[in-house]
Amino acid sequence: MKSNDSLIIKSAFAVANKIDADAVFVHVDPLSDMIFEERVAKKSKLVLVTKKKRLDTNEKNKKSLLSLAKAVITIPKIQSTRMTLIKIATTLALSQDIIEPGVKVVFAAGGSDTGSLDMIQVVDTSKESEFLSGKGIAKIAESVPPELFESVLNITVELADKGREGKAIGTIFVLGDHEKVMQLSKQMIMNPFKGYDEEERNILSPSLKETIRELSAMDGAFVIADDGTVLTAGRYLGAATDESSLPRGLGSRHIAAAGITSLTQSIAFVISESSGDVRIFKDGRIITHIEKAPSKK
Helix, strand or coil, rough: CCCHHHHHHHHHHHHHHHCCCEEEEEEHHHHHCCCCCCCCCCCCCEEEEEEECCCCCCCCCEEEEECCCCCEEEEECCCCCHHHHHHHHHHHHHHHCCEEECCCCEEEHHHHHHHEEEEEEEEECCCCCCCHHHHCCCHHHHHHHCCCCCCHHHHHHHHHHHCCCCCCCCCEEHHHHHHHEEEEEEEEECCCCCCHHHHEECCCCHHHHHHHHHHCCCCCCCCCCCCCCCEEEEEEECCCCCCHHEEECHHHHHHHHHHHHHCCCCCCEEEEECCCCCEEECCCEEEEECCCCCCCC
């Protein structure tokens, strides 16, 4: 590991110890290797963040970050800013109970293209802000399984980043409390998933991703059951909401997502066609806003 990367990680642990943070998150993709020679206080647990499906285990080396880590969070393979990476990782950590709502965490992050860590960021999940609403995310585990939330989050941010055939898309995924969601909505078009076996239309299946991408260009929402079964697409969400509680400038998709989540225990993921941003709604309000990274010229 490069000396500056080692220094960043060591400093992140020092900051965590100073502010009594619950965990230190290290973005490992920029690192040349994960051998960490420095000694740090074990007061804060180590969580690794990566876009890779598998990390080099370095099983024989006890100084590997992987051998010291309490958890590994895999985030989508998309172009992202450092702050977007931090936001996605924190959201997943809260939804998977890796960290508890209300704690502070410290991030050591960098750009994969730069080949080094270059920033330390403190995140206080107890504070309500545009950056993160930890209290809202805390309710996710009560509504849907963590792996299901992670799968839908990955799909939405990938769709937002890449679009369909290079074109931007806008759509809604509604997850959980499906019986009530179906009662409060109506079909706009013929259900494209009707007649297929449940295992063929489960959102956790990688083979369904391309189908989702193709159907995402349609108007209306995807409705997903608690077990990951995609019940329908092209669904009209007609639940009303108080628009004054939403940030100005948001369109009908965001109003619909706020409305359906205010009347049900569901979670809604909205992709903005105009900006490519992803917003997650719970209880009628935005709990996370994930901005799309600027395109590289």
